[in-house]
Amino acid sequence: MRVFVAGATGVIGRSLLPQLVAEGHQVVGMTRSQEKTGMLAELGAEPVVADAFDADALREAVVGTEPEVVIHELTDIPRQVDPKRYFEQFERNNLLRREGTRNLVAAAQAAGARRVIAQSIAFVYRYGGGVLHGEEDPLAVEKGAIVSAVADLEEAVTGADGVEGIVLRYGYFYGPGTSYASDGSQAEMVRKRRLPVVGDGGGVFSFIHVDDAAAATIRALDLGSRGAYNIVDDDPAPVREWLPVYAEALGAKRPRRVPVFLARWIGGDYGVNVMTRTEGASNRKAKGELGLQLRYPSWRRGFMEALG
Numbered sequence: 001m002r003v004f005v006a007g008a009t010g011v012i013g014r015s016l017l018p019q020l021v022a023e024g025h026q027v028v029g030m031t032r033s034q035e036k037t038g039m040l041a042e043l044g045a046e047p048v049v050a051d052a053f054d055a056d057a058l059r060e061a062v063v064g065t066e067p068e069v070v071i072h073e074l075t076d077i078p079r080q081v082d083p084k085r086y087f088e089q090f091e092r093n094n095l096l097r098r099e100g101t102r103n104l105v106a107a108a109q110a111a112g113a114r115r116v117i118a119q120s121i122a123f124v125y126r127y128g129g130g131v132l133h134g135e136e137d138p139l140a141v142e143k144g145a146i147v148s149a150v151a152d153l154e155e156a157v158t159g160a161d162g163v164e165g166i167v168l169r170y171g172y173f174y175g176p177g178t179s180y181a182s183d184g185s186q187a188e189m190v191r192k193r194r195l196p197v198v199g200d201g202g203g204v205f206s207f208i209h210v211d212d213a214a215a216a217t218i219r220a221l222d223l224g225s226r227g228a229y230n231i232v233d234d235d236p237a238p239v240r241e242w243l244p245v246y247a248e249a250l251g252a253k254r255p256r257r258v259p260v261f262l263a264r265w266i267g268g269d270y271g272v273n274v275m276t277r278t279e280g281a282s283n284r285k286a287k288g289e290l291g292l293q294l295r296y297p298s299w300r301r302g303f304m305e306a307l308g
Contacts, residue, residue, distance in 0.1 A: 236280025
């Protein structure tokens, strides 16, 4: 199968491309940087340079490669996120999710691709009393531009005519190249004891190892149907459980505990809500329809093996 991967040098792409090649697929990897074409070639992909904001150039790149499936892994996420500037820092990523997605879907349609698979996230559901969210639950679009951009991306993909649009709502990534990798920004904060358990630490995270996320993406080449799928592990857990284990895997000191009022003063409302109110996601649909298989069913094992 001929597969076009946009954003191929990102976190998922660096795991996805070798897996696609190993399974015998012909892979075209897109980057907007000429300097990264060597990396794509090393990963086994045919490199192509295009900017997702340049609709004509993107269309030419996709149509010229005649892909059967187009995979959307485009992101523009800062390496170090400042909770107080979170919404400002994600403005370009929001724009990419809106305009870049529309351009990529239009290019896939023009190329005659049968399916578009797009990266989304599983941690923007509307709070609902501590439940594990299924794909039918509403997204928290009332929270502002970041979630509304996610919703726009998903609508552009799943509502497109002529192609079957699938959205993969990935959990929090860990593993090589991620912010939770041993050399990532989250690890740096934990080593400096700047990532505390806030309040009761009740915010529930659903994690996924980046290799498992890539493997799930490959399964979506042929399985599943138009719509969204949560790609998360089997073990959603509150911050008070996973953060100390993460610190231990890094060989760091145990995280501090801080009261909500102090955390809000330091990191703002966004950081407090993430650490105290975030709710997890269920992978039941992905297991049933995509046959989701996990090398790391739980972050408990994954942290120790991937980071230890």
